[in-house]
Amino acid sequence: MFDPKVKGAALQAAARGDFSSLPIFRPEIECADRLTIERIQLEKLQAQVAWAYNRVPWYQKKMDDAGVSPSDIKTLRDVTKLPFTDKTALRDTFPFGLFAVPLEEVEELHASSGTTGKPIVVGYTKQDMDTWADCIMRLAQMAGVVPGDRAQMAFGYGMFTGGFGLHYGLQRLGCMMIPAGSGNTERHIDMIHDYGTTVLVATPSYAMHICEVGEQLGFDWESSTLRVGLFGGEPCPPALKAEIESRMHIVCTDNYGLTEVNGPGVSGECLASRDMQHIAEDHYLWEIIDPETGEQLPAGEEGELVLTPLDKQAIPVLRYRTHDLTRVVTEPCACGRTLARMQKVRSRSDDMLIIRGTNVFPSQVEDVLSGIEGVTTHYKILVETQNGMDKMTVLTELKPEAFSDSFDEMNKFRSNVEDKLRSVLQVSAKVKLVEPGGIERTTGKSKHVEDRRAK
Amino acid sequence: MSVSQISVFLESEPGHLHRILDMFEDGNVSVRGYCAADTGDYGIVRFVVDKPEVALKLLQNSGCAAKMSNVLCLRMVDKPGELARVMAIFAEHAINVVYSYSLISTYIALSVSDVESAETILKGEPVELVSQEDLEQYSYTV
Numbered sequence: 001m002f003d004p005k006v007k008g009a010a011l012q013a014a015a016r017g018d019f020s021s022l023p024i025f026r027p028e029i030e031c032a033d034r035l036t037i038e039r040i041q042l043e044k045l046q047a048q049v050a051w052a053y054n055r056v057p058w059y060q061k062k063m064d065d066a067g068v069s070p071s072d073i074k075t076l077r078d079v080t081k082l083p084f085t086d087k088t089a090l091r092d093t094f095p096f097g098l099f100a101v102p103l104e105e106v107e108e109l110h111a112s113s114g115t116t117g118k119p120i121v122v123g124y125t126k127q128d129m130d131t132w133a134d135c136i137m138r139l140a141q142m143a144g145v146v147p148g149d150r151a152q153m154a155f156g157y158g159m160f161t162g163g164f165g166l167h168y169g170l171q172r173l174g175c176m177m178i179p180a181g182s183g184n185t186e187r188h189i190d191m192i193h194d195y196g197t198t199v200l201v202a203t204p205s206y207a208m209h210i211c212e213v214g215e216q217l218g219f220d221w222e223s224s225t226l227r228v229g230l231f232g233g234e235p236c237p238p239a240l241k242a243e244i245e246s247r248m249h250i251v252c253t254d255n256y257g258l259t260e261v262n263g264p265g266v267s268g269e270c271l272a273s274r275d276m277q278h279i280a281e282d283h284y285l286w287e288i289i290d291p292e293t294g295e296q297l298p299a300g301e302e303g304e305l306v307l308t309p310l311d312k313q314a315i316p317v318l319r320y321r322t323h324d325l326t327r328v329v330t331e332p333c334a335c336g337r338t339l340a341r342m343q344k345v346r347s348r349s350d351d352m353l354i355i356r357g358t359n360v361f362p363s364q365v366e367d368v369l370s371g372i373e374g375v376t377t378h379y380k381i382l383v384e385t386q387n388g389m390d391k392m393t394v395l396t397e398l399k400p401e402a403f404s405d406s407f408d409e410m411n412k413f414r415s416n417v418e419d420k421l422r423s424v425l426q427v428s429a430k431v432k433l434v435e436p437g438g439i440e441r442t443t444g445k446s447k448h449v450e451d452r453r454a455k
Numbered sequence: 456m457s458v459s460q461i462s463v464f465l466e467s468e469p470g471h472l473h474r475i476l477d478m479f480e481d482g483n484v485s486v487r488g489y490c491a492a493d494t495g496d497y498g499i500v501r502f503v504v505d506k507p508e509v510a511l512k513l514l515q516n517s518g519c520a521a522k523m524s525n526v527l528c529l530r531m532v533d534k535p536g537e538l539a540r541v542m543a544i545f546a547e548h549a550i551n552v553v554y555s556y557s558l559i560s561t562y563i564a565l566s567v568s569d570v571e572s573a574e575t576i577l578k579g580e581p582v583e584l585v586s587q588e589d590l591e592q593y594s595y596t597v
Contacts, residue, residue, distance in 0.1 A: 403520035405462035436518045
């Protein structure tokens, strides 16, 4: 379960099954009994629903239409009276339609790709930034990160929540931040060596790439200062994580989050139950629903995760449908925490793909292709792992009239399609032009995606 | 005097070229020469055939991406230095050969940017241009 050569006494103890030397950031919450947690949740839920209702006309109308008012929330179970919020809500109200505070009170904006051309944009007040940092500090400590650690960021910064989110939280915890950003792998390895980096923040696929490039350069991971990998931005297959751990001699954890409800930090993996992630339950109310009927399912059953952030000021989000499939257990964990644990998400109830940390919907690809003369609307998305990285190929059919008897022209045509896809998807895709009629026609829900990555 | 060339957009996958050739056989179209190169995951396969109009129709009816264009066709003598002699003429007149491939016997097809002016130039040179009719009437036994 752990690489035997993990570094540091606390992690070595954890490798032996003794988690008592690992820090717990906020034990009064993280180790509280269920009644205490539920009391905090109900109090915050009532305030949050009122906040949304009183300040955001969109919620007021939606709740009025559903015949529910903030005073109807008397128990946690009453959350089911509230209508769901879907990704489309943020798209339809773009950019600031769901904001509950004047923009003067918003400290920062972040965004992720939406289902169509427009992004999902979210804002944070000072208190929201504090909440977010609180979540990050918890998950960092779950992995054994302590004040004084040197954290090197290999996420891109920019609008993506992962970069600044982890940066602020780790800095607040007392880590020295090394904001290297994404790309330039050899420089990353030099920095780990030169600055004595102890924590690497990266997507798992990029961490694997850093590991391999380091090995090719003869870098000795065993004697390096690096101790912990904090992963995010994309699902982390257990086999990939185990391989990185054994080759870099570190421990790696990943966390769960989504831009619509702050970003990373909704839940984090502890070292005692590595397929599960502790939900920051004082900040997020979780529900598991049947994705077909919308009915709540009992604890322990697998279904779609629905999240209600409990103290979000800038954009309250009530009952957000994540479309991520998981199950949640509430039994106390061997790490000492009592916060509920959700199983790592491996599948979704919709067709969203995560490509190198970026959300991609097949509908976005369809939109782009339908705007290009010269290709048909038949397409296929092929996702593979190449050198540890996600590789997306979009197969699209050339229309006979767009064919040119010149490789130059055909290459230009293909590059143009690739450019258009990249500008909308925010992630590059290789385009493969296929013959007219070359993409299989299926009846009913056509199968547009072939994901060959390991789960 | 130029001849017609049929270009077809084909994926580089087993069976794709065969499918086109089957179609030609069914339509009684005889291939006098062709070229296909390793250009990645898709390719443009070019054919010179005896009945280009028929071939194009067959391809279009089956939904293929195909185009007809003009290329020069020359007939040469099979002896050392002959190809060099012909290319020297092109070089002398600054006619760029975009691509070229050989056909039946010592016939070669050449793609140039301006077929008509190249023809005019070549008429005054010691080369033997071949017409579409020549290709149609070509018989292996001749």
